Amino acid sequence: MRGSIKLKVLLIGFFSFLFALLANRNSEGAVYAFEICTLRTYTIECIDGTNNFSTTQYYWDCVTYFGYIYDGEGTGSSGGGESNGGGDADDPGGGGEIIYPDLDKNNDKVLDCYQDLMRIANNSLVITSGFRTTARPNHDGIDIGSTPDRDSCYGQIIFSVCEGVVKSIYFSDEGGWTVTFIDDNGNTWGICHLLNNPKSDSSVNLYEGKRVQPGITPVGRCDSTGSSCDGPHIHLSLKINGAYADPTVYVSGC
Amino acid sequence: MKNKFLAYALLIFIGSIGLINFSFSQHSGGEEILRCEIPQGFIYKSFYLSSSGMKGIIFLQHQPDRLYSDLSIFEVFDADNNMLLSKVLDSGWGFRGFTPDNKLILSKGQADYLSEIKIIDMQGKELISIPEVGSRRLVFDLYGRDLAVAAFDYDAAYLPSVVYDLASGKEKFRLGPVPLPKSNKNKEGNFYWTGTRIFLPIGKDNLFLWGIGATILLQKYDGPGYIWKINDIGGNISEGKLLNEEYLAVSYFVPERKYKEGLAIIRWRDGQIVFRMENYIVNNKREKNLPVLSVDMLHLDENNNLFFLQDDGRVHKFHFKKENKTWDENLMTTHEYRLGKTIAAGKGRPQVIKGHIYYAEEEDGQVVIRRIKIN
Numbered sequence: 001m002r003g004s005i006k007l008k009v010l011l012i013g014f015f016s017f018l019f020a021l022l023a024n025r026n027s028e029g030a031v032y033a034f035e036i037c038t039l040r041t042y043t044i045e046c047i048d049g050t051n052n053f054s055t056t057q058y059y060w061d062c063v064t065y066f067g068y069i070y071d072g073e074g075t076g077s078s079g080g081g082e083s084n085g086g087g088d089a090d091d092p093g094g095g096g097e098i099i100y101p102d103l104d105k106n107n108d109k110v111l112d113c114y115q116d117l118m119r120i121a122n123n124s125l126v127i128t129s130g131f132r133t134t135a136r137p138n139h140d141g142i143d144i145g146s147t148p149d150r151d152s153c154y155g156q157i158i159f160s161v162c163e164g165v166v167k168s169i170y171f172s173d174e175g176g177w178t179v180t181f182i183d184d185n186g187n188t189w190g191i192c193h194l195l196n197n198p199k200s201d202s203s204v205n206l207y208e209g210k211r212v213q214p215g216i217t218p219v220g221r222c223d224s225t226g227s228s229c230d231g232p233h234i235h236l237s238l239k240i241n242g243a244y245a246d247p248t249v250y251v252s253g254c
Numbered sequence: 255m256k257n258k259f260l261a262y263a264l265l266i267f268i269g270s271i272g273l274i275n276f277s278f279s280q281h282s283g284g285e286e287i288l289r290c291e292i293p294q295g296f297i298y299k300s301f302y303l304s305s306s307g308m309k310g311i312i313f314l315q316h317q318p319d320r321l322y323s324d325l326s327i328f329e330v331f332d333a334d335n336n337m338l339l340s341k342v343l344d345s346g347w348g349f350r351g352f353t354p355d356n357k358l359i360l361s362k363g364q365a366d367y368l369s370e371i372k373i374i375d376m377q378g379k380e381l382i383s384i385p386e387v388g389s390r391r392l393v394f395d396l397y398g399r400d401l402a403v404a405a406f407d408y409d410a411a412y413l414p415s416v417v418y419d420l421a422s423g424k425e426k427f428r429l430g431p432v433p434l435p436k437s438n439k440n441k442e443g444n445f446y447w448t449g450t451r452i453f454l455p456i457g458k459d460n461l462f463l464w465g466i467g468a469t470i471l472l473q474k475y476d477g478p479g480y481i482w483k484i485n486d487i488g489g490n491i492s493e494g495k496l497l498n499e500e501y502l503a504v505s506y507f508v509p510e511r512k513y514k515e516g517l518a519i520i521r522w523r524d525g526q527i528v529f530r531m532e533n534y535i536v537n538n539k540r541e542k543n544l545p546v547l548s549v550d551m552l553h554l555d556e557n558n559n560l561f562f563l564q565d566d567g568r569v570h571k572f573h574f575k576k577e578n579k580t581w582d583e584n585l586m587t588t589h590e591y592r593l594g595k596t597i598a599a600g601k602g603r604p605q606v607i608k609g610h611i612y613y614a615e616e617e618d619g620q621v622v623i624r625r626i627k628i629n
Contacts, residue, residue, distance in 0.1 A: 128321050138346065140367040145321050165446065168407050170493065171550060171603070172391060173300075173350050175365045180407065188408055192365040196565040200546040205538040208448075208492055209509035224321070226365055227348050230297065230314050231321040235365035239389075242412030244367070 103215035109163040109184045111214040113254030114247075117234070118156045118222060120146050125153075127253070128233060131246040140244035141190070141237030153222040154195075154232040157203060160212035160219050161189050161236060161251065168208060169198055175235065176225020181212060189247075192235040195223035284591075284613065284624030288335055291620055293327055298621045300602030301614045302351035307333030310358070311614075311621060312349050312602075322364070330358070330376070338376055353420065355398030357381060373401070373420070382423035388413060394420075395457025396496055402455050402462075405430065410450035410466075417455050417462070417475065427475035429453070432466065452494035452504065456522070463502060463522060465491040470504065472525060482525035488516050488532070495549040496522065498558075503549040512536050517547040519560075519581075531583045544583065545570045555609030561628065563604060563611065567592040569628050591626050 103116050111117065115125050129136060129143035146153035164183035171177050175192035182188050198206035198220045206219055224232045238247040288309050292298050296313035303309055308330060315325035328349035330339040343349065343360070346369075350359040353373060360372045368387035374380050382401070389409050393402040401420050405413040411434045417427040432450060452465025460475040468487055471480040489506035492515075497503050502522040508514040512534040519529040534541045551563040558574035560581055569589045572581040591611055604613040610625045 136346075136364065138362075138367060138369045139364050141365060143321060150321065167448070168492075172366070174348075174361065174363055174368060178366060182408070190366050197546065197548070197550070199548055200565050205535075207513060207515065207535060208507050209446075209490070209513070226322075227299065227312070227350070228314065228322045228324075228326070228346070228364060230316060230323045231318075233321045237366055239408070242409065 101215065104163065108250060109214070110250040111159075111161050112251065114144055114161075114236070114251045115254055116159065116215040117144060117161060117236075118146070118153065118158055120152050120156050123147060123149055123152045125253075127248075131248065141192075141235050142247050143233050143235055145231065145233035150231050150233075153234075154224075156222045157218045158191060158194070158220045158222055158234060159215045160217040161191065161214060161247075162187075162212070163214050164189075164212060166206055166208050166210045166212060166219070169206060171197070171225075173227050176223065176227075176229070177220065179206065179219050181219075187245075188239045190235075190237040190239075191220060192237070193222075193224055193226045193229055193233060194220035195225065196221070284611075284626040286622055286624050287612070288331060288623040289620055290329065290331070292616070296327060298601065298614070298616055299326070301605075301612075301621070301623055302349075303605050303607060303612055304352035304356045305354055305607070306356050308338070308352060308356060309335075309623060310349055310351060311623075339378075341378070350392075353398050353401070354394050354396060355420065357398075357420075359392070361387075363387070371403075373423075382418060382420065384418065390415070393454060395455040396499060397457040399457040400426065400455035402453055404450075404453035406451060406453070407449045408434075408447075415450070415453045427460075427462075429464065448490045451491040454494060454496055454502070456496075463494065463496075465494050465504065467491070468506065470494070470502075470520070470525075472522065484520070484525055484527070487518055487527075488530070489514060493549050495552065497552070497554045501528070501554065503552050505547055505549045512541075515547045517549065517552075529580045531581075542583075544586070551606075553606040553609075555628075557609075559609070561606060561609075563606060569611065571628060589628050591628065 103111055103113070105112055118125060123146040125144050126147045127142050128145040129139055131142055132139060160181065162181055162183035164181045167180040167182050167188065169179050177194035177197060178190060178192045179194065179198055180188055180190045195201070198204045201221060204218045204220055212219060222232050222234055224230065226235065236247050238245045238250065290311060293313055295316060297316045299312040299314045301309060301311045310328055310330045313327045314323040317323060324344055324346060326343050326348055328341055328343065329337060332338050345362070346364065347360055347362045350361045353359060358374050358376070360374060361368050362370045366389050369385070371384045371387050371392065372380055373382040384403060387403055390403045390405045390413055393404045394400070399420055400417050402415060402417045404415040410430055410432050412431055414428045414430045416425055418424065419426050430450070434447060448467060450464070450466045452463055452470065454463040456462060462473055462475065464471050464473060468490055470484045470487055470491070472482050473480045487504055487506050489508035492505040492507055494502060494504045500521060502520045504518045504520060506516045506518065514532060514534055516530065516532040518527050520527050531544065531547060533544050533547060545562040545564055553561045553563070555561065560572040560574070562570040564570065567590060569591055571587045571589065572583065573585050574581055592613065602614045604611050606612070610627050612623060612625045614621055614623045
């Protein structure tokens with residue numbers, strides 16, 4: 001009897017999902033995603049000099065399945081099943097619509113063009129200070145600001161540079177409000193000088209452990225909160241195995 | 255009919271005046287503690303306060319064609335507002351505030367990288383110089399005895415956290431680098447290790463607090479093992495801060511389907527958790543009407559009341575219950591100390607000292623620091 005109820009619930013769930021998938025399609029075709037997630041804990045042995053101890057780590061283990069609705073004849077069909085890892089606790093799936101502009105065409109888990117970090121009307125983004133230049137040998141990242149109006153960047157939403165997970169959100173005197181990410185290649189990214197705390201900024205709603213998509217997930221807003229900033233811009237940094245690297249290896253102006 | 259219309263118009267007019275006055279009184283309700291001129295060609299950037307009442311103000315050279323300044327001026331005033339120091343710094347150097355024992359901190363670097371830190375006295379004499387700080391952060395103990403250059407997150411896997419004696423400048427202790435665990439990914443290749451999140455020297459008896467993963471330990475620089483350990487605080491540690499000589503605040507999170515954020519207050523001497531507050535985020539909304547549970551803007555006043563300073567100009571206060579020495583999340587009061595003004599992190603964040611909120615505003619080419627007491 002109980003097994004029969006379970007089966008019915010599963011069938012209803014499956015058809016509801018299928019219905020939602022078909023009902024939400026639009027004429028241009030769209031990609032849909034849903035995730036099956038499991039909360040896992042992991043015990044890690046740590047070595048601190050001569051001491052050994054263990055610590056626990058929580059993580060959300062998700063598999064994202066993508067479905068595609070074909071355009072044209074009105075015959076919808078879903079397919080795919082791409083495993084993606086990670087997990088967005090806010091939008092854990094169930095058939096929510098995600099329309100992806102393809103901003104990572106080379107599929108390296110990083111935004112192709114830094115132009116897509118912000119979308120500012122009548123302005124474009126430009127590297128205002130490069131990586132370890134002669135004038136700024138200790139500048140271990142790139143500064144990106146808006147042109148022709150340098151102040152038009154102020155308050156604009158910044159989108160994630162990579163596909164990965166939010167690692168930390170903190171304030172420092174030099175970097176102002178800063179968000180760091182670990183991308184799915186294991187590299188860490190940092191964005192500094194953000195306006196306000198991205199955790200409490202209602203236009204961003206960021207939190208540690210949140211899954212981000214390049215050019216899609218809002219991660220902060222542009223400002224000049226670092227100690228030597230005289231105008232709104234972002235400082236973008238990349239670390240590979242703990243060492244700073246030039247972010248333009250991955251992101252270009254396009 | 256005409257009289258009625260006039261009466262309504264009068265009421266609206268009086269009401270408007272009332273509103274304007276109300277806004278004005280809220281906006282500038284703070285007690286002015288310092289007013290100084292912004293130097294010609296410079297912009298006001300930020301301010302710092304010392305435990306003894308000194309104020310430090312930073313001005314940046316304004317170059318409209320650039321987004322950063324190489325040249326800065328910092329001015330230091332004593333508790334009676336006499337100027338003690340006015341100094342021009344160049345080549346990326348900047349004033350970064352006061353040590354707990356009222357020395358001056360200077361640093362050279364940009365954004366998330368510091369090439370050097372110096373501690374100087376009021377006469378400009380260099381006391382300590384620490385090169386190649388990198389992306390590590392400065393952490394002081396409460397008394398100004400120890401200075402830690404602490405590596406967090408993945409940086410802790412590549413760089414050590416080092417503690418210096420502030421009086422002599424000598425290295426006292428170093429921890430790490432702490433190796434990354436062998437397995438650092440889930441089966442889909444997603445990285446999740448959070449690494450070191452708390453490294454706090456206590457400043458007494460060679461003690462320090464270390465938070466890694468979900469575990470917090472009180473250890474000695476020179477002793478084996480640990481004095482106490484909380485194996486699992488309730489989630490992955492986000493950050494930690496010593497609130498006073500008694501309490502440590504730790505924020506944590508669990509990335510469940512309902513994302514959990516939590517705050518624990520721990521008596522650091524014995525590792526007892528005396529207060530815990532948790533909230534869930536679903537569809538970008540917090541379930542309970544609580545502030546963001548981040549220790550960044552968390553403070554205690556002299557009566558142990560807990561303050562959360564919010565970016566939107568509000569303060570949430572949790573009253574300390576003396577009878578059982580804890581707080582109650584249901585007894586929160588909210589105050590607006592700068593109505594309609596968000597915290598301008600780009601122009602100096604508000605600071606809290608002994609239950610007073612200090613903030614700076616620009617008025618007619620001057621910088622004004624005000625303070626307000628939240629009752």
